Amino acid sequence: MxxxxxxxxxxxxxxxxxxxxxxxxxxxxxxxxxxxxxxxxxxxxxxxxxxxxxxxxxxxxxxxxLAALGTNLLTVTPGQTMFGEDAKLPPESEAMIGRIGPVTSVSAVGRVKGEKIYRTDKIPVVNTGGLATYAARVDLPATIGATVRNGTWLNGATARYPAVVLGATAAERLGIGRADPDRQILIGDVWFTVVGILDPVALAPELDSGALIGWEAAESYLGFDGYATVVFTRSDEDQVENVRNVLAATANPQAANEVDVSRPSDALxxxxxxxxxxxxxxxxxxxxxxxxxxxxxxxxxxxxxxxxxxxxxxxxxxxxxxxxxxxxxxxxxxxxxxxxxxxxxxxxxxxxxxxxxxxxxxxxxxxxxxxxxxxxxxxxxxxxxxxxxxxxxxxxxxxxxxxx
Incomplete structure (x- = not known):
């Protein structure tokens, strides 16, 4: 079984x-x-x-x-000499850069050294607030894409007189919320009328903490030496690299090695x-x-x-x-x-x-x-x-x- x-x-x-x-x-x-x-x-x-x-x-x-402001903005600044000293851009550098074919616009600012900025003359001189004074060309906003938040930008008339446009950070530190004909600040020993306040400048952030005055006014009232410390250029989009390659030699033909060329988008x-x-x-x-x-x-x-x-x-x-x-x-x-x-x-x-x-x-x-x-x-x-x-x-x- x-x-x-x-x-x-x-x-x-x-x-x-x-x-x-x-x-x-x-x-x-x-x-x-x-x-x-x-x-x-x-x-x-x-x-x-x-x-x-x-x-x-x-x-x-x-x-x-970057898409709104463009990537075709190049900046030219003085570097250092072979002896380690601060170099200077020749006074004719702006005009020479403007002759480069693909360059569409040129503008500049110059640092006015030694001139402090105060809201009143009662503030101790050591309390500078870290603000800087710049001489600016009238066509600067169009070149760097700056916009005025309040008031107006410098023009052919106000650029020759003691009028100032404040950067966004500078206006905040000085406690100034709007431009006014009766609103004045002290730059050095001269009173300047606040005619405008800028929005933050994305591609030139150093201007946010600055007080910008006309080139002629800086020379007349503050003893500005007339040398540009930053030259801004706009070029055709497809020629940016070619322009960048010749900018240093064009700005200072005698000492191209003493010129620095950069693109703000590189900083970003x-x-x-x-x-x-x-x-x-x-x-x-x-x-x-x-x-x-x-x-x-x-x-x-x-x-x-x-x-x-x-x-x-x-x-x-x-x-x-x-x-x-x-x-x-x-x-x-x-x-x-x-x-x-x-x-x-x-x-x-x-x-x-x-x-x-x-x-x-x-x-x-x-x-x-x-x-x-x-x-x-x-x-x-x-x-x-x-x-x-x-x-x-x-x-x-x-x-x-x-x-x-």
């Missing part, structure tokens, strides 16, 4: 919906603990999203400024690079916060295994395999991390939107930062839940049911 082997019991296969439902049991039964653990993950992800988003929004603002690029380095530092801090959140998830899962031994033993007694128990706790860890990741993305995006709106920047959060943040969250959640899941699956039914 043949012996028939008893049928082998095959454990039921769990569908994805069932796995998610069973994995969420621990979260539903201990909501406070789940919330605090997810909060640790959320803080790390929010930090990363906010840092990347604010950096990207700042970069978008720089790109918008350097600023962007510095911002990228700072962003890297903050991303590192966000990564540390994310790691700390992962440790919190691991701690929560270990405690959950210890507290739920009876549940694990009962499931094993009813036929659950080790793989199913392992999947349950690993799913719980992933769900906990996913909750923190989604919350962190929303929080980081909200911070970015709020800061960008406050700064009047375009809002930008790169897609890679969101996907990378969520991916990092699930990865850390998987690592954090792997050991507790394996530990839970190795408990035998009798050990789990008999251990208090």
């Amino acid at each position: 043949a012996v028939v082997d008893p049928p082998r019991l095959v454990p039921a296969r769990m569908r994805v919906r069932d796995i998610v439902r069973v994995g969420g049991v621990g979260l539903r039964t201990r909501p406070t603990r789940a919330f605090l653990s997810a909060l640790g993950i959320a803080i790390g992800i929010a930090a990363m999203i906010a840092v990347v988003g604010i950096s990207a929004s700042s970069q978008a603002q720089l790109d918008r400024q 690029s350097a600023k962007r690079a510095a911002g990228a380095a700072f962003t890297g530092l903050l991303l590192g801090l966000g990564g540390v916060a994310l790691l700390v959140g992962g440790v919190g998830v691991a701690n929560t899962m270990v405690i959950s295994v210890l507290e739920r031994r009876a549940e694990i033993g009962l499931r094993r007694s009813l036929g659950a395999t080790r793989g199913q128990v392992r999947t349950q706790f690993l799913t719980e860890s992933l769900l906990l991390s996913a909750m923190g990741g989604v919350g962190g993305v929303l929080l980081g995006a909200a911070v970015t939107i709020g800061y960008s709106t406050f700064q009047d920047w375009p809002f930008s959060v790169p897609f890679w930062s969101v996907s990378g943040g969520l991916g990092a969250t699930l990865f850390i959640g998987g690592l954090a839940g792997l050991y507790p899941a394996i530990r839970a699956s190795r408990l035998s039914p009798t050990e789990a049911l008999t251990t208090p």
Whole structure:
């Protein structure tokens, strides 16, 4: 008589919906603990999203400024002589630069040295406020893209008399909110009437903390020597590099090596690079916060295994395999991390939107930062839940049911 082997019991296969439902049991039964653990993950992800988003929004603002103002502005400044002394641009340098074919406009400012700026004559002479006095050409705003916030710019008449236009920072430090015929400031020993206040000048930020007066007025009232310290040029877009190559020799044919030529957009690029380095530092801090959140998830899962031994033993007694128990706790860890990741993305995006709106920047959060943040969250959640899941699956039914 043949012996028939008893049928082998095959454990039921769990569908994805069932796995998610069973994995969420621990979260539903201990909501406070789940919330605090997810909060640790959320803080790390929010930090990363906010840092990347604010950096990207700042970069978008720089790109918008360059697009609005143009990248064809070149500046010519005196460098140093071979003996290490400060060089000077020849008085005819502006006219010679203007003869370059692709150059469309030329203007200049000259630093008036030694002349301090005060709101009244009652202020001690040592309190200069870090302001500077510049002699400016009448066509300066058109060349550098400067706009007048209040009042008016210098013209052919006011450029010969004691009239002054203040940069945005200079007006703020002097406590002057608007131009007025009765509003005067003291430059050196001469009273100048404030006829205008500029908006911040993106491509010539040194002018923001300056007081700008006419070239003739600077020579007549303040003893200005007439030498330009910065010459601004605009060129045809497709000829900028060619113009840049000949500017030094054109401005000072006798000593081209004593002339520095730069593009304001290069300074903005350097600023962007510095911002990228700072962003890297903050991303590192966000990564540390994310790691700390992962440790919190691991701690929560270990405690959950210890507290739920009876549940694990009962499931094993009813036929659950080790793989199913392992999947349950690993799913719980992933769900906990996913909750923190989604919350962190929303929080980081909200911070970015709020800061960008406050700064009047375009809002930008790169897609890679969101996907990378969520991916990092699930990865850390998987690592954090792997050991507790394996530990839970190795408990035998009798050990789990008999251990208090």
